[in-house]
Amino acid sequence: MSLRFLAPFVIAAGLLGQAPHQHHPPRPEREYARALENPSRDAWQKPQEVIAALELKPDEVVADIGAGTGYFARRFARQVGKVYAVDVSEGFLRQAREGAPANLETILAAPDDPRLPPASVDTIFFCNVLHHIGNRAAYYPKLDRALKPGGRIVILEFYKKKLPVGPPESMKLSEAEVIAELEAAGFRKARSFGFLPYQYFFVFERK
Secondary structure, eight states: OOHHHHHHHHHHTTSOSSOOOTTSOOOOHHHHHHHHHOGGGHHHHOHHHHHHHHTOOTTOEEEEETOTTTTTHHHHHTTSSEEEEEESOHHHHHHHHTTOOTTEEEEEOBTTBOOOOTTOEEEEEEESOGGGOSOHHHHHHHHHHHEEEEEEEEEEEEOSSOOSSSSOGGGOOOHHHHHHHHHHTTEEEEEEEOOOSSEEEEEEEEO
8 A cells, every 4th residue: 555554564674674655755655565575574473373263265355455565465375265465665565466367357446445336345454554454443344345245354463562663652542442443343253373473363244
């Protein structure tokens, strides 16, 4: 997505000491792309284990919000029927499409709207992105409208404590904050996983 959505990945790759915002000029897009695709990320992000934990069905539709260059989206596309790679950067979406399976479709989103088709998605996936969405209370209903009956929202976020990767602690969302926000939006925490060293991993379903 926009540079503010990419900040956690950049920091994780050691490119920045803090997340970019209006007082800190953003780095060139190519640096963010390198951070997103840095092979060293696999060691702590564990993408294959994350995907296995989700038990995706072959005909499932997945939306990767803040997909960037397609780190997760391309992997999802090899497992499911259709993937929406959603981002506000056309440059990143262009990279996500390169070499991707034909079932990966990109969506150029707005910062406040993922622009997903109504009732189109089984799983909406966020990885290190949620804390950069400004008005989440207004954003969640747009996700709800995009979900099919029985759909779910998956959230991976950095623990709100000092870590060797990720944004400053002041920018992070605590587990309690995320659970409270999703409950207020009409969802409940259905599952959680503890195998990631730096992130909590929650699955939410409609109440």
